[in-house]
Amino acid sequence: MSARNPGTDFDLEWLSKVRVNTQAVLKRAQHIQGLKLPKKQWQTAWLLKAASCIDLTTLAGDDTPSNVHRLCVKAIQPVRYDLLRRMDMHDKGLTTAAVCVYPSRVADAVRSLKAANSCLPVASVATGFPAGQTPLETRLQEVRMAVRDGATEIDIVINRTLALTGQWEVMYREIVQFREACGDAHMKTILATGDLGTFTNIYKASMVAMMAGSDFIKTSTGKEAINATYPVAIVMVRAIRDYFLRTGHKVGFKPAGGIRTAQEALVWLTLIKEELGNDWLHPHLFRLGASSLLADIERQVYHHVTGQYAAYHEQPMA
Numbered sequence: 001m002s003a004r005n006p007g008t009d010f011d012l013e014w015l016s017k018v019r020v021n022t023q024a025v026l027k028r029a030q031h032i033q034g035l036k037l038p039k040k041q042w043q044t045a046w047l048l049k050a051a052s053c054i055d056l057t058t059l060a061g062d063d064t065p066s067n068v069h070r071l072c073v074k075a076i077q078p079v080r081y082d083l084l085r086r087m088d089m090h091d092k093g094l095t096t097a098a099v100c101v102y103p104s105r106v107a108d109a110v111r112s113l114k115a116a117n118s119c120l121p122v123a124s125v126a127t128g129f130p131a132g133q134t135p136l137e138t139r140l141q142e143v144r145m146a147v148r149d150g151a152t153e154i155d156i157v158i159n160r161t162l163a164l165t166g167q168w169e170v171m172y173r174e175i176v177q178f179r180e181a182c183g184d185a186h187m188k189t190i191l192a193t194g195d196l197g198t199f200t201n202i203y204k205a206s207m208v209a210m211m212a213g214s215d216f217i218k219t220s221t222g223k224e225a226i227n228a229t230y231p232v233a234i235v236m237v238r239a240i241r242d243y244f245l246r247t248g249h250k251v252g253f254k255p256a257g258g259i260r261t262a263q264e265a266l267v268w269l270t271l272i273k274e275e276l277g278n279d280w281l282h283p284h285l286f287r288l289g290a291s292s293l294l295a296d297i298e299r300q301v302y303h304h305v306t307g308q309y310a311a312y313h314e315q316p317m318a
């Protein structure tokens, strides 16, 4: 993870003047999607980079210690050993960036990783994920519980009601409290951008989250109708860039929700490289939140390495 973002004072006067140019954002997003992907011979390396940036996620009502354990095993060895050996990558310690679970499953994930001698971080969603519609004290308590159980990264959700009614300063103060409750754990702030209505709201929510000390800003929960989209990403990464220019602090970016294919992972990496530069192309500043992306990445790596498509029964399972 990157150095902690200490946050800054809330600057309402500046924030109230912000207007995002929708057409310019859409044009830029279209341009990025049209860019050529890395050449075939580089794609495997890019896909392994993408795998190393995944927060491997299970956020389901039927999660159990067993499926959380399987998730941890997969996170520790995201790509088959024989494939890595053929690429001379078997001793590079490739893992995903973290596992991401509900607060009640944090202890299971910590136990599984400890048993495997792995120090992979456990990220927990919190603050009434996905809707954030529980009382503030309950949301704070949830953060403290996840930290107590061993989560070292907390993915909080913002209170969308506050964003939609323009109560930015109240949102800032809530996030500052979440930050305090996180203690030493890094905080990723989920904006649930599909619920925010306008690009201007998304920019303002990004900036408020960073001013309040978020270490990452994250697009969505995976549970809204509209999740991670490229135009939304352009708005958020430009807010990250502006925040860096104002304060000197690098805040990370995590698109999440609905990212399923290796091809999409390549576009996300390209977008980050184009908009923020190579400094952000590392797990301490870039994460892909995904529950099923890894399966397609492994399928594509298998294809690139062997020149074959795996027979159905041999296809790597996530």
Ligand SMILES: O=C[C@H](O)COP(=O)(O)O
Pocket (backbone or CB within 6 Å): 057, 059, 100, 220, 221, 222, 223, 256, 257, 258, 259, 289, 290, 291, 292, 293
């Ligand atoms: O942050 C993680 C998301 O909830 C994962 O969403 P997904 O299941 O659409 O990949």
